Amino acid sequence: MSQNSKSGDLPLLFQPITIKSVTARNRIVVPPLCQYSAKDGIANDWHLVHYGGYARGGAGTIFVEATGVEARGRITHGCLGIWTDEQAQALVPVVNIMKQHGAVPGIQIAHAGRKASSQRPWHGLSAMNAADAARGEVPWEVVGPSALPADEGWLVPKQLSEDEISDIVTAFGQAAARSQAAGFEALEIHGAHGYLLQSFLSPLSNKRNDSYGGDLAGRMRLALEVTKEVRKHWPDDKPLFFRVSSVDGSADGWQLEDSIALAKELKALGVDCIDCSSGGNAASATVNLIPRGLGFQVPYAAAIKKETGIMSMAVGLILDGPQAEAILQAGDADLIAVGREIMYNPFWAVQAAQDLGIDEGFEMWPEQYGWWLEKRERTFARMGHKR
Numbered sequence: 001m002s003q004n005s006k007s008g009d010l011p012l013l014f015q016p017i018t019i020k021s022v023t024a025r026n027r028i029v030v031p032p033l034c035q036y037s038a039k040d041g042i043a044n045d046w047h048l049v050h051y052g053g054y055a056r057g058g059a060g061t062i063f064v065e066a067t068g069v070e071a072r073g074r075i076t077h078g079c080l081g082i083w084t085d086e087q088a089q090a091l092v093p094v095v096n097i098m099k100q101h102g103a104v105p106g107i108q109i110a111h112a113g114r115k116a117s118s119q120r121p122w123h124g125l126s127a128m129n130a131a132d133a134a135r136g137e138v139p140w141e142v143v144g145p146s147a148l149p150a151d152e153g154w155l156v157p158k159q160l161s162e163d164e165i166s167d168i169v170t171a172f173g174q175a176a177a178r179s180q181a182a183g184f185e186a187l188e189i190h191g192a193h194g195y196l197l198q199s200f201l202s203p204l205s206n207k208r209n210d211s212y213g214g215d216l217a218g219r220m221r222l223a224l225e226v227t228k229e230v231r232k233h234w235p236d237d238k239p240l241f242f243r244v245s246s247v248d249g250s251a252d253g254w255q256l257e258d259s260i261a262l263a264k265e266l267k268a269l270g271v272d273c274i275d276c277s278s279g280g281n282a283a284s285a286t287v288n289l290i291p292r293g294l295g296f297q298v299p300y301a302a303a304i305k306k307e308t309g310i311m312s313m314a315v316g317l318i319l320d321g322p323q324a325e326a327i328l329q330a331g332d333a334d335l336i337a338v339g340r341e342i343m344y345n346p347f348w349a350v351q352a353a354q355d356l357g358i359d360e361g362f363e364m365w366p367e368q369y370g371w372w373l374e375k376r377e378r379t380f381a382r383m384g385h386k387r
């Protein structure tokens, strides 16, 4: 793939961006998208085709889905893991195919905490039960800051001791080291959506009265210890992202001011970009519902960037190139993540280029396709047919 004009002539969305020593060809990011298709945490052909497809479709950076730092930390039996060398090794072809097609390969490392041991969405999206066990997928003990379930009918987590917390911090560091060894060039810590780190951050789920709970500093302690440990094992010259739930969406929950305070601390620890999501502290999507509309989380990315000076990534209902470009032009974010739209159309990135008036000659497409598609366009023009 090539870009046929100088960066300055390109829409911002298609200008390359360099973070530390890593340059992405554009500002389009595929955010982590769980596939629930691994066995024993090990990637397979599905992952190769899935991630390779987004790279071939022109995305700049691609984050492999939430990948468990320990077995208990997977959301479902189908989630990827990176707590063994074998699991990391299975991700090497996935890394390579993303690189071959010009994308920066990233990975999100995660611990699902009290929302672990869940069903895949298509099996019910609730805590696993006897029906799952009958299929051979046995529930496991889940852990969290306090013995409070994520929702009615969900497993009651075991409250983690300080020693157990320390083991999890170590596991995040080891996962970062394995990610580096597998060839990933960007790393994201999952600090959102009610999974372990966010469940410590939020006063809705963290009722501890030791040094990992109580005030904001106590609740942030685990996220900051994990970040410090990850930075130790992740090269200084490679970008580190942290995904936040910018708000819980509840008056007595985590607020945007808390995210800003956290982002300042993360920046000081060497985090390069805050990925600004929201919600998820309770398992049910109907609890703490944040009203959704086009780009509904963009104001969080804008506020965190403005208040802290750190790079931010906008995500959530960003549907097309012009909408993405307007967010960048307004200075509201540095990167644009596109999830479900890119699942719907893995060629979203190169089509966004055309929607923004560049690449009419299909030069950003893989040459195997571009040559034909350019002729198809000329045929359409002769026919007077509009796409």
Ligand SMILES: Cc1cc2nc3c(=O)[nH]c(=O)nc-3n(C[C@H](O)[C@H](O)[C@H](O)COP(=O)(O)O)c2cc1C
Binding pocket: 031, 032, 033, 034, 035, 065, 066, 108, 190, 192, 193, 243, 277, 315, 316, 317, 318, 337, 338, 339, 340, 341
């Ligand atoms: C199938 C699917 C899987 C997801 N898996 C993850 C995940 O592994 N980690 C995460 O932080 N967010 C996950 N998300 C949230 C997305 O990264 C993204 O924030 C969300 O889909 C909103 O963006 P969109 O409106 O462009 O889809 C997932 C979303 C979907 C649809």
